[in-house]
Amino acid sequence: MNGISVNEALELLKSHGVILKAGRSGLSNIIETVSVLEVELYQPWLHGGELFLTTLSAFKRMDQVYQLIRDLKDTGSAALAVHPGNKQEVFMDDQAFKLAEDLNFPILILPKSIPYSKVLSIVMGAILNRQKVMLERSQELNRYLTNILLTGGGFKGIAESLRDALNSPVIIADSTGSTAAEASHPMYDPIFFKKEAEAVLRECAEKGYPEKGIIHEGKLNIKFLHFPAFEGRGKIIVVSVYMGTTPYGYVVVPEPKETDLSYLEMILTHTGTAVALEASKNIAVRKVEEKLNLEFIDDLLNKNYSSEGAIIRRAEQRGLDLSGQYSVLIIEIDNYEDLYLKHLGENDWIVQLVKERLYNVVDTVVQKYSRKSITIPKGERVIVLKHIPNNIKRNDVKVLLRDLAQEIQREMGGELANVPISIGIGSCCSNIADFAQSFHHADQALVIGRRIKGGRGIFDYQELGIYSLLLTFGNEKLKESCYKNLKKIIQYDIENNSELLKTLETYLDCGESINKTAEVLFIHPNTVKYRLERIKKILEEDPFENGEEKLYYYFSIKAIKVL
Structure with missing residues (x-):
């Protein structure tokens, strides 16, 4: 905004007989340039910030003058200075002045004795002087701020x-x-x-x-x-x-x-x-640090190092202290592929913004828990090496890690509620060689947890039980074999919209307690008994006859959920 106010221009012109006739409330309008308006088709020349000089000789009717005032106001012109020209009075009536007053649009009246050139010289001179002062201030400030940055x-x-x-x-x-x-x-x-x-x-x-x-x-x-x-x-x-x-x-x-x-x-x-x-x-600087840290973390978690001494020295060079107890957490966007495809092209910056927000949220929460922890962004993931303080008892570590994960989800929900995340928690490690295993466990926890429970979850490897064992066996032949064992029950459930497979799994989970199974499924114990008998008939054998049979079916149920 380079110019002077209408009030400043009026003060400069007062000694030459210029007066304010209407629009006092618009005296703060800024004049950026001065122009002459003596044509009937003036609209293409209205850009805003002008002080227009005119005799209104191009207008034959007073309603045209009223429209001119409205147009000048609407396009952001600063003021209108009217000269009588060869006449004794300016071509404006009381209604025109009242309209300008109502619109807070300044109308200046020029005396017959002052030529346009004088007004142009005075006002433009003041504008140019203001711009010169602003330029000098700008250069001085720019030099000062540049010096601050350089030093x-x-x-x-x-x-x-x-x-x-x-x-x-x-x-x-x-x-x-x-x-x-x-x-x-x-x-x-x-x-x-x-x-x-x-x-x-x-x-x-x-x-x-x-x-x-x-x-x-x-x-x-x-x-x-x-x-x-x-x-x-x-x-x-x-x-x-x-x-x-x-x-x-x-x-x-x-x-x-x-x-x-x-x-x-x-x-x-x-x-x-x-x-x-x-x-x-x-x-x-941060990107270089992140790149070096990511390379280091990749090597650490994939055991890509010649000796523990070598990786420890690299950690020290990065300013990282890996002594003590740690656990690896992986925080990952659930629907990243959908998010990426949705904003592919013109709005792909939104994906980058989401990833930056995720990293900022995770890093802020993690550092609040322990300054010794390490947070590394990697694509749609954030990998955390969570330091566990020595004063935390072994039984409390699990609670600490879950509390951390829950706070990350809460904060992320407040930042980006429409971007679901899941968190995998790895096992604890107290030496360099175990970091890779903790990372692998966190990754497994994410994979299995999502398959069983879907997204927006917190999945602790230590809570996976038999599922972690099943994933290590994972192959198509095993999956086919397990499905074949349960095919009759699965087919029956589909055809009859029943829950026999769920009942069988819950019954085995509950240690073959009918009452506990009924409580978990919110059904009557007699309904449980009926379903168990129906299962025996469909399978044409008793799946609870001995320990080997029970393990056979229990293993199959769990396997088809993760394989």
Whole structure:
């Protein structure tokens, strides 16, 4: 916004006899350019921000003048300055002035003695001078912020420079809305302002990405958002910084009461650019770190190392401490293939955004539990090496890991409720060689858990029981054999819409207790007895006759669920 207000122009022109006739409430309109309007077909030349000079000689009827005022207001013109020309009075009546007053559109009356050239010279001179001052300020600020970045000042240096420029507190947040730096000001309560900032940042983070209208893939997108402050104390400005559709960060400041709006927009734009540059640097460093960490984790979990000493030295080089007890968790998007195909092409950035959000949520929760834990993004998965503190008793480890998994699901549900995730929990490991096994167990837990219970689950390998054993045998011949054993019951259930197979499995799960089976299935014990007799008739043998028969059928039921 480079220009001067109508009020500033009026003050410059008053000494030449220019007066305001209507539209006082529009004196804050910004004049960006001055133009002459002396044609009847003026509409193609209306772009907004103009101070139009006119004698209205192109208009023969007063209703045309009324329409002109409406059109100028609708297209964002700043004001209309009317000259009498060769006449004694301007071609406007009281109704025209009243219309302009109602529309808050300024009408200036020029004296017969002042030529257009004088008005053009005075107003355009002021505009150019303002632009020159703004350019000098912009260059000075740009040099200052660049120096901060080059000298390693980071987000803290950017926040402090903006605080000094605006005399107000500043908070800079990262892409997740978490505070990256803050600069307090003695005129503001830092705790109160931080609460205000956190509230508006939550709203920004929930939105997730800018409106489609401001998305320019691969380009820097800076947008100003205004939110009401607490207790009606003015407004809060949030500068959202995006690179294409990727959030880079946010700048939060109270809206200044007396700062020039053009200067405010300029300084916040420069600050947003500085935040983008600093974030880009941090992202580049983080991506290199993630790549190196991922290579290391892949080698660790696949036992791709010459000796334990070699992998330990690599861990130390990465700043990772693998001593103590760990468990591997795998957090994975359930419907990733559907999500990918849905947004393939124009909206594939949404998939990337979802994966970034998943990683951010998991990493935030995991680090809250233990700073020694390691979180690595890998495609639609996030792999966690969860450190288990020494003071945690063996019996409490299972509870700790499930609590962690449940919190991840809760947080993810709040962030992206429509993106279901499942979590596999591996066995505990206390030495380097066992990490690969823990990872394999977590992966197995995911595979088996989804087959048995579907998505949105938390699956602990230690709770898989016989299923983990069955998966190690998995092959088509075994599957065919198990299905053949149960074919008659399965066929009967399909034809009669019954639940004999479920009853058989539950009866064996419940240690052949009829009452317990009835309780689990919510049916009468006599119904259980009837179904068991029906099963015997269909199979033409007693599946409960001896231990070998029971194991034979129990194994078959479990096998067809996972193979």
